[in-house]
Amino acid sequence: MAVQLTNEIIDLLNNQETTKVLATLDADGFPHAALKQSLQPGENDTILYLEFLESSRTNKNLVRSIWFDKKVAIALRGQGGECYQIKGTPVKTHIAGPLFQEHYAAVREKHGDVDLAAVWVIEPEEIIDETFAVRRAEEEAAHPLFLHLDRRARQG
Amino acid sequence: MAVALNNRRREAEVTLTEIVEKYPDFPRLVALKIDVQRRGVHYTERAESVVDSSIHQMRSPYIFGSRDGQIRPLPESLILRDGTSILTDPTPLEQNPYLVDLVDGRLALINEGEVVEFVELWPKPRYYDKQTSSGVPMSHIASARPQRLNIFQSSFCHFWAEKQECRFCDIVNHTKQQKDELGVPTRLKPRDVYETVREALKEPGRFTGMCLTAGSVLKGEEIFDREVDYYIETLQAIGENFTTKKFPSQLIASAFNEKQLARLYEQTGLMSYTSDLEVLGEKMFNWICPGKAQSVGYREWRQRLIRAVDIFGRGNVGTGLVGGVELAKPSGFTNEDDALASTLAEAEYLAEHGVTTVYIVWVPRPGSYFRDQQNPSLDYFVRLARGLHNLRVKYGLGVDFDDYRRCGNHPDTDLSRLL
Numbered sequence A: 001m002a003v004q005l006t007n008e009i010i011d012l013l014n015n016q017e018t019t020k021v022l023a024t025l026d027a028d029g030f031p032h033a034a035l036k037q038s039l040q041p042g043e044n045d046t047i048l049y050l051e052f053l054e055s056s057r058t059n060k061n062l063v064r065s066i067w068f069d070k071k072v073a074i075a076l077r078g079q080g081g082e083c084y085q086i087k088g089t090p091v092k093t094h095i096a097g098p099l100f101q102e103h104y105a106a107v108r109e110k111h112g113d114v115d116l117a118a119v120w121v122i123e124p125e126e127i128i129d130e131t132f133a134v135r136r137a138e139e140e141a142a143h144p145l146f147l148h149l150d151r152r153a154r155q156g
Numbered sequence B: 001m002a003v004a005l006n007n008r009r010r011e012a013e014v015t016l017t018e019i020v021e022k023y024p025d026f027p028r029l030v031a032l033k034i035d036v037q038r039r040g041v042h043y044t045e046r047a048e049s050v051v052d053s054s055i056h057q058m059r060s061p062y063i064f065g066s067r068d069g070q071i072r073p074l075p076e077s078l079i080l081r082d083g084t085s086i087l088t089d090p091t092p093l094e095q096n097p098y099l100v101d102l103v104d105g106r107l108a109l110i111n112e113g114e115v116v117e118f119v120e121l122w123p124k125p126r127y128y129d130k131q132t133s134s135g136v137p138m139s140h141i142a143s144a145r146p147q148r149l150n151i152f153q154s155s156f157c158h159f160w161a162e163k164q165e166c167r168f169c170d171i172v173n174h175t176k177q178q179k180d181e182l183g184v185p186t187r188l189k190p191r192d193v194y195e196t197v198r199e200a201l202k203e204p205g206r207f208t209g210m211c212l213t214a215g216s217v218l219k220g221e222e223i224f225d226r227e228v229d230y231y232i233e234t235l236q237a238i239g240e241n242f243t244t245k246k247f248p249s250q251l252i253a254s255a256f257n258e259k260q261l262a263r264l265y266e267q268t269g270l271m272s273y274t275s276d277l278e279v280l281g282e283k284m285f286n287w288i289c290p291g292k293a294q295s296v297g298y299r300e301w302r303q304r305l306i307r308a309v310d311i312f313g314r315g316n317v318g319t320g321l322v323g324g325v326e327l328a329k330p331s332g333f334t335n336e337d338d339a340l341a342s343t344l345a346e347a348e349y350l351a352e353h354g355v356t357t358v359y360i361v362w363v364p365r366p367g368s369y370f371r372d373q374q375n376p377s378l379d380y381f382v383r384l385a386r387g388l389h390n391l392r393v394k395y396g397l398g399v400d401f402d403d404y405r406r407c408g409n410h411p412d413t414d415l416s417r418l419l
């Protein structure tokens, strides 16, 4: 089920300084994670991924995903250390048409003589706050036994 | 939500859903494409009401005719959400086509009252509104697909003149109709082609390749010399538009000899070569393509393809099949297993020698000799697509020049997106 993107995530996706990773699955089920700075917010709470290389592993894995309903994961890390993981499904790819041509012109304006193979539309299904402070607080509340004893040892 | 109902179904047909269950490793969207191509489409009035000829590509001149035998202002064709093109045409309702209807404001493919998939229409290229300096509408010079330019430089085929046309082909009947009803030229002038390509290239991101094709021309000092001359002239005119000598391109032509192929390769920007055997196996070829059989012969046609690999390179030479025509009546295979085994064995021989085989879905068109026949089952076409794809995997053969994007008409090469 699709989930809404928060403003914080939209800002992270829009920020060039955010580290963005897209993880897909290959034919043998092995994860393939790659830095993908072209991830950006799309319309109606979707995420767009611009694929520059037709024959890239990620592109093939995305085709496999849309054909056989396999999930993808996106990791975002902002400059302030905030981290999110978004799980979702590729629901559409634009390989022609107005949206494709708009992005084609934009990437060439920005990056020079590059090509554009596809504009993928990913529908987010789950958003997990992976910021360390947040995850640590969650773990301490849910699993008070998960710690090394020396951390609680009286000093001296 | 209400959708138009169309309950007519071919007898004892295995459905798309059953096929998807039977072949879980075959993409449902490609199986759907095949089924839509097998059965054709009918646009409901509601669907037609949202077609906008200023942004959607309407049916433009094509080398072959449509299943309803008419030329009407309808959308050219459809694209699925995975980027798969469906090349299909309007089909009479009695033949049980998919319906294209409007559902919740979007166009959808409908089968037996159910939405199968939402679809989009092909976008119209900007050059479609322009004319060449000689006054010909550019849409009559090059027709577009979502990412490719089609240049049908002549719709004359010598085999028709001798009543030896391929039995599934309607090129000459359709050409007459296009000429009479639309004024489409039967032979293109290289200058018009140059100007049209120049205009098409002004739209960034619109095209990734082009394909030239025409009927066979036997004339010349050696058979096909004239055909080669004409292609060279046109390709050279097109080449003036590019900064590099070679440009992504495909030629689908007769089976040329080495001298002719070398001229084409050396004197033009052409990057790939296809010569269609149409049907594999000498017996079927002789029956279905009598003109080709008599002028060149099956074995020599095949050898010419193999020799073309030395000139254009592995992965740049192909042959096209009219998939399913091997099951035509009365002299075709009588069961699908035998037809498939025979076709794949021959395709394997070609693959071993660096020639890749692709197919289009056979549609018995009203202007062809096989007009009253029925094409095979969806199951057959799925197995054919898988079989041809698996040969490319086995022999490490690419098919970049004829894939889902640079062509879009071969279910088997749609699968090469995973190669």
Ligand code: SF4
Pocket: B157, B158, B159, B160, B164, B165, B166, B169, B170, B171, B214, B215, B216
């Ligand atoms: S060679 Fe055969 S398929 Fe091609 S145009 Fe001539 S008759 Fe038609």
